[in-house]
Amino acid sequence: MAVVHLINSDEHTRCATGSLLAAAGYKVHTYAVAGDYLVMEPDNEVGCLLLSLHLPGVNGLKFQAALRRYPAYERPIIFLTANADVASTVQAMQAGARDFLTEPVDGETLLAAVRAAVEHDQRRRANQALCDFVRSSIAALSERERKVLDGIAQGRLNKQLAVELGVSERTIKADRSQVMHRLGVRSLAEMVKLLIEARCDRGGFS
Template sequence: MPGLIHVVDDDESFRTAIGRRLKLAGYDVQTYASAQELLNATPDDERPGCILLDVRIPGLSGPELQTRLIASGSTLPIVFLTGHADTPTTVRAMKAGAEDFLTKPISSEQLIDAIERALARQSAAQAQRRRLDIFRVHLGALTQRERQVFDLIVRGRINKQIAHQLGTTERTVKAHRHQVMEKMQAHSLAELVSIAERLGMLDASDD
């Protein structure tokens, strides 16, 4: 799985060595001597890739860069690679969504494994976002009445209850229900409920 690896480390010899290893493994590599350099470059997070990030770097630290990137909406996975691993830093970084936390020196095999996992997770997350975008487009195509029927269906209301609540006939509700299933491209009630959950239409207080 090819990709662009962004290496952030203040040690020039390390950047050169890691860059060489990654290029040999078939990756494109971009290196940065500081966190600010990476921020200035605004890396494209739609392209397959990840950030290989040192913890202790002059200026903005690795964890601080992670916080900035998350705040900016970046979805590039981060693999920390450090010579100074301590438990609190590791725990904080992983809780914040880091893909992995590796300690120098590291074998090429360990490094490539971590990068492959990061790229696989990025790919899955992008596919999920694309599906969500499609669901939003479908939702936008519903009429106001179809949207009301959708809201009630996914909350477990039967046609008779929906007809009573909306002041219409069961026959009309059935027609709207059919349109909702068609437009949302759902093949079952369970699938429709799943779509509603992904769109954030249902929460813990829904009965």
């Protein structure tokens, strides 16, 4: 079950919005101030933040910026506020907010925004898990195997790699086979696709 963390100083909004989200099947945690969200232990559940622009103490925009220092607490953010201006909207969206809703907002619009944010979080987590797997697999390779992987990612042929690394083509093929085994793929195309999907193909592996 996805979790929506609702941060809003208005009790009526917290109750009404929380009830709407709960009825739609979400687990809801509510907070009157931004700091309360950081007090609880971070969870590893898929979800999003439904954040008010105007909060006592640290406002929504400053809180959004501060969350970058606490990766365990980061979630896709939807701003929900009664008083918005163009500058705040632009700043929030440029900083990575998924949506910016102005109250009053109808239930379907709100739920659609939450659904999109949750789906984004699911994709982000899946990609992170994939990248973690790829990086741990690469870490288990020998130095030459990592160089072979780096060369393959750059489109080099076995013959070219053999010359560059001072080994035979047979050795390069054996290294490539070991790399593919570690990554759990059966073809060169599969391996390249995996590296691209995991976004772990930038900057080399050596």
